[in-house]
Amino acid sequence: MKISGLAIVAAMTATGAAAQDIAQANSDWFVAGQATLEERLALQPNTNRARNVILLNADGNGVNTNYAIRLFAGQQAGGLGDDHVLPYETFPHMALVKTYTVNGQTPDSAPTASAMVTGVKSKNTMINVDGSVNVGDCAALPGNELTTLAQIADGMGKSVGVISTARITHATPAASYAVTVHRNWENDSALPEGCDTQKDIAAQLFDAMSNGLIDLAMGGGRNNFLPTGFVDDEGKEGRRTDGRNLIAEIEALGGQYVWNDEGFDALATGGNGPILGLFEASHMMYEFDRTGEPSLAEMTAAAIERLSANEEGYFLSIEAGRVDHANHGGNLHRVLTDGVAFAEAVQMAMDMTDASETLIIVTADHEHAITFNGYCGRGSDITGLCMKINNNGVEHTGEANLAADGKPYTVAGYLNGAGSVLTAQAGGEYFGSRPSVTNEEAMDPDYLQQALVPMSSETHAGSDVAVYAHGPFAHLIGGTIEQNVIFHVMHHAMTTE
Ligand SMILES: [Zn+2]
Incomplete structure (x- = not known):
C-alpha cells in the first residue's frame, strides 16, 4: 500500500511527533527554539532573601522605545538589529505593566515612580502622596505621606543610593527621598507662599542625607542646591532664595561632593559619609554629547562599590532620565544613545552583583508617542x-x-x-x-x-511598559500587572523570612 506524506504527518500528529522527527528540526531557528525551551524547563525559583535590591528605570522607555534601542544597539554592533539581545532581555522573568494613575490615562513620572516605591497608585504630578489629596494642596498633606521602599530599607539597616542623569530633584529620583504635592517644587523659590507642610525637594534631599536615609546621590540639578547670587564651578547661578548653600551644608556633615569627572574619579567610595555628585546645573548631558561627567554605568559602579560595603545590603534606584527628554524633543538618535548607556548600566549592575542575593528590576515608568x-x-x-x-x-x-x-x-x-x-x-x-x-x-x-x-x-503615552527581573523572587514578576505591584515584589524579596 502506498502511504502519502500527508498520511505520515497525520499519524505523527496523532501520537505527538518528537521534536527531532519534525521536518525542520535541523533549522537554526528550530534548534535555537529548542535551546530556549530547555532553559525554561530548567528554571528554578530563587527564594533567597534579597540582601540588595536595584531598581533600574529608563524614563520613557516603553515597549516601543525599547524596540528602537534594541535595533540601534544591534545595528551599531554590525548586525541587522532585530535579533540583538539587550542585557536585561536575558532575564528569565518579565511582565507587562499598566502605567495609568489615579487620575491619568497618561501618566507622568511622579506617580509612576511613587507607585514603584510605595505600592500604591496616586495622582499625576505628586510624589509619595496618597491619591486622595489634590495636586498642590499643601494643607491636605499631613497624614497623607506614603512610606517608601527606601525608608523600609533604611529601617532594616541597609544603605540607600539614588542616581539619575536628570536633575536629582526630578520626579523619578525624588521618589527615593521626598514627599511633595507638586513635582515642580524642586527648590524653595518654586514653593508657594504659605506652604509650610513640606519643604522643597532639594531641601528634602539634604534632610535625607543628614538623617542617614540617603547615603549616595548622583545626577544633575546643582542650581536647586545653591542660592541666587552664588556662581558654581561651571559658571551657573543658584536658584534658592532662602540663602542656603545645601552643598556646603552636606560637606559640613562630612560628606563628599563632586561636580565633574575628575572629582568623580577621585571619590573615596570606601568611606562612611554621604556622597553627593551634582554634575550639571540642570540635567546631565545626553550620552551623545557627554563630556567632563561620568556615564550612567560609571555612576552605577561607584554606587555599588560604596553601598555594598554595608553588610546589611542596600537599595539602589538608578534612572536613565534623558531617554524621556530626547523622546520629548522628537530626537530619536539621542533617545537611542541614552538607551544604550542605560543598557550598559544594567550590564554593570549584573556584573558587580550576585543573582543569589541581589534582585535586579529593570523597567520604565511610561511610554512615549x-x-x-x-x-x-x-x-x-x-x-x-x-x-x-x-x-x-x-x-x-x-x-x-x-x-x-x-x-x-x-x-x-x-x-x-x-x-x-x-x-x-x-x-x-x-x-x-x-x-x-x-x-x-x-x-x-x-x-x-x-x-x-x-x-x-x-507627549508620554499610556501604553504598557515591560518589567524584567533577575535574582531573588524574580519569578513573582509575570503576567500583566499594575505598576504598584513592582513595589510588592521588591518588598517581599527584601523582607521575606
Ligand atoms: Zn517625560
Whole structure:
C-alpha cells in the first residue's frame, strides 16, 4: 500500500511527533527554539532573601522605545538589529505593566515612580502622596505621606543610593527621598507662599542625607542646591532664595561632593559619609554629547562599590532620565544613545552583583508617542528610511518604500511633537505637506523624526511598559500587572523570612 506524506504527518500528529522527527528540526531557528525551551524547563525559583535590591528605570522607555534601542544597539554592533539581545532581555522573568494613575490615562513620572516605591497608585504630578489629596494642596498633606521602599530599607539597616542623569530633584529620583504635592517644587523659590507642610525637594534631599536615609546621590540639578547670587564651578547661578548653600551644608556633615569627572574619579567610595555628585546645573548631558561627567554605568559602579560595603545590603534606584527628554524633543538618535548607556548600566549592575542575593528590576515608568512604519526590510536603519523587503534575500533592497505622496518615510516616527509635518500659518491654522527626507538626513544625530500632531514637546503615552527581573523572587514578576505591584515584589524579596 502506498502511504502519502500527508498520511505520515497525520499519524505523527496523532501520537505527538518528537521534536527531532519534525521536518525542520535541523533549522537554526528550530534548534535555537529548542535551546530556549530547555532553559525554561530548567528554571528554578530563587527564594533567597534579597540582601540588595536595584531598581533600574529608563524614563520613557516603553515597549516601543525599547524596540528602537534594541535595533540601534544591534545595528551599531554590525548586525541587522532585530535579533540583538539587550542585557536585561536575558532575564528569565518579565511582565507587562499598566502605567495609568489615579487620575491619568497618561501618566507622568511622579506617580509612576511613587507607585514603584510605595505600592500604591496616586495622582499625576505628586510624589509619595496618597491619591486622595489634590495636586498642590499643601494643607491636605499631613497624614497623607506614603512610606517608601527606601525608608523600609533604611529601617532594616541597609544603605540607600539614588542616581539619575536628570536633575536629582526630578520626579523619578525624588521618589527615593521626598514627599511633595507638586513635582515642580524642586527648590524653595518654586514653593508657594504659605506652604509650610513640606519643604522643597532639594531641601528634602539634604534632610535625607543628614538623617542617614540617603547615603549616595548622583545626577544633575546643582542650581536647586545653591542660592541666587552664588556662581558654581561651571559658571551657573543658584536658584534658592532662602540663602542656603545645601552643598556646603552636606560637606559640613562630612560628606563628599563632586561636580565633574575628575572629582568623580577621585571619590573615596570606601568611606562612611554621604556622597553627593551634582554634575550639571540642570540635567546631565545626553550620552551623545557627554563630556567632563561620568556615564550612567560609571555612576552605577561607584554606587555599588560604596553601598555594598554595608553588610546589611542596600537599595539602589538608578534612572536613565534623558531617554524621556530626547523622546520629548522628537530626537530619536539621542533617545537611542541614552538607551544604550542605560543598557550598559544594567550590564554593570549584573556584573558587580550576585543573582543569589541581589534582585535586579529593570523597567520604565511610561511610554512615549513613538511608533513605527512598515513594511521595512531587515537591516533598515532604525533612525533611517524604511527600505523595501527583499524577496530574494534577507537584507533590504536598498530602495526606500514610498508613501501615497510619492515620498519616502522613516522607520520610526512620533504621533505628535516638534517634528510635526504641519506648520503654523497666519491666523493660527496649521497646514503642511510632508517634506521629503533622505536616509542620510534622517540618520543625522540632530534630526527630528516626522510627527503628526504639532506640539512643542512630544507627549508620554499610556501604553504598557515591560518589567524584567533577575535574582531573588524574580519569578513573582509575570503576567500583566499594575505598576504598584513592582513595589510588592521588591518588598517581599527584601523582607521575606
Ligand atoms: Zn517625560
